[in-house]
Amino acid sequence: MKLPEEFLNRMKALLEETEYEDFIKALSGPRSYGLRVNTLKIPVGEFERITEFSLKPVPWSNDGFYYKEDDSPGKHPHYYAGLYYIQEPSAMLPATVLNAQPGERVLDLCAAPGGKTVKIAADMQGKGLIVANDVNPDRARALVKNIELFGIRNAIVTVEKPERLALKFENYFDRILVDAPCSGEGMFRKDEEAGRSWDKYKSDKCSLIQKEILNHAASMLRPGGFIVYSTCTFAPEENEQQIAGFVKEHRDFYICDINMKNVSGLDRGRPDWCGGFAGIEETIRLWPHKIEGEGHYVALIGRKEISRGSVAASETVKKEYAEGSAISTFNKWDTGNKVKNDFIGKDAFLAFMNENLNIKIEGYFQRHGDNLYCLPVKAPDLTGLKVAKFGWYLGSYKGNLFEPSHSLVTALKMDDFKRSINFSSKSLQILKYLKGETLMIDGDTGLWAVCVDGHTAGWGKQMGGTLKNLYPKGWRKMR
Structure with missing residues (x-):
């Protein structure tokens, strides 16, 4: 893999010689593969019990696992039942740090394709409101599909620029995730095209966009709320310098400590890369030479409460938007x-x-x-x-x-339906169903929930011993 010369020179200037060598060696090595269990559908322990994959926990995720490349989880029937989301291990950290709570209002501002939205929804347990946004219509379609596949009931999807959302949602959200568009240096090992297109999306261009997005996110956060800012790049201009500049300009915001000091391999943000700004050491860097993953940067930013009255007001909001209301x-x-x-x-x-x-x-x-x-x-x-x-x-x-x-x-469970049929994930019937084929089964005429190992996968319509396949054509298993 050929890396951009300008990128190599910058990293060589930033890192000590030994660390630079380890970093470059890691980028030339094998990548890691991860999946995150969708706890909206299945508890982690139950998934570990039924899965055929050889799994190893991701240290910074309570529901994330490494898998072996030849496991091919994207072809397994459990994927089509929405039991897990395939996600690069480093990318699991931002939504974990966000720590969304049931009953809150949460914005995923740059949400597509939806992996972080799925985690946010699982943490919220179907209570409260998620607004998942992506400015690109094609990416938003992928976001909608993933929200539907993984059984999320409390999400709105918008296709807007952040500034237009900011006009509508001033001081509205309890938590906001900004997984910002970036130069994508953490994608080099995973995707060679990222290296070839780096010059087009390098830091000086991305940092201006990121600053604008963060400013709009700030206006949509209520006092007492939290923003998680993250990128999958290594450039200080897009990470430490971005956060230091934001907090300098927004006096009502502060950098929060991410309480993961006991997690092996996590590095801290580097104050010396942003003029020694105090608090940057509370942010987190994931490096490919220190962890099993491609690399990420994550910062947790809080907004100060205005007064005791605003605290009471925010609690009222939480009660108003809890499921019980x-x-x-x-x-x-x-x-x-x-x-x-x-x-x-x-x-x-x-x-x-x-x-x-x-x-x-x-x-x-x-x-x-x-x-x-x-x-x-x-x-x-x-x-x-x-x-x-x-x-x-x-x-x-x-x-x-x-x-x-x-x-x-x-979004429902097998027992929620009056008529359901359950197939083993190893059965020929479930493979036929996922490919769109008609099945021959006996039973009452009408709609049936088709399930795999007790988890819903789609609809079928029973008529005269034949189960008409209603699995969406665009979602079907091709091989």
Whole structure:
């Protein structure tokens, strides 16, 4: 692998000779592979019990593991059931440090493809609100798919520039993750194209964009809240210098200690790379020559409380947006301007639930055109924003009938359905199902939840001993 000469010269100037040699050697060595268990669907211990992979814990993640390359977890039926997200081990740190809590309002500002959003959602346990944003429509589509695959019920997806979100969400969020666009030097070992395109995206260009994003994030954070800033690059201009400059300009923000001193291999931010700025040593660097991973930088920044009154106000917000404040089904039916007759919509959805589910779906409902969405909390005002997903997408209306979505089945458990069929992950039937083939099974006519090892994977429709395959065509297993 050929690395950019300018990059090599800079790193040689920054690192002592021995460390530089170790760093370059690591970039020439084998990469690490990781997956994070989706605890929305399965506890870590249960996954360890049923998995066929040889796993080793990632030290800075309570649900992350290294796997061997030849395990190929992206081809396993458990992946199609949303039991784990495949993620580079270093990239697991930012959302872990964010430490999102149930009932909070959380913004993932540069969210695609969604790995960090999935972790945030698992930590929030379906309570509170996530706004996951990406400015790129193509990347936002991948974000929506991952949110639906992994059974997330409390996320809105926007496709906006940070400055437009800032106009709508001033002082709104409890926590914000800024996994900033960067020069991607931590991708060199993983992706040779990153090295070839480095000159196009190098630090002097990225640092200006990062500063602008951080400034907009700051305006959206409530007093007493926290921002995690992260990059997958090694350049001080995008890391220590970025954070030092931000805190100098924003006197109501401060650098927080990331309490991971007992985790082996984690390095501290380097004050000597940003003029000796106090507090930078509380940030974290992951280096490929010190840990099993590609490398990352993570900073935790807090915003000071304005007064005791603001503390009380923030606690009120948390109570207001806890799941317990969402009332029972259809007591809050927000149809917006596009729906002329919500009674027909309610009746059809209630009929679907009575026919197919053992539970009642509760929350705040919105109908946008023919599509029905639900959130555990009341949705914020999204007027004027580009929205790719208004919450948990439940399905769509075809005339007077309600047709459930794939994301409805993936967010529920096998026992939530009146009719379900469970296949072993080793069975030929589940492989046929994931490839879109028709299955022959006996049972009652109607919709069935198709499951793998007790976890929902998709819908099938039983008619006359044949299970029509309703697994989405674009999601099917190709080999």
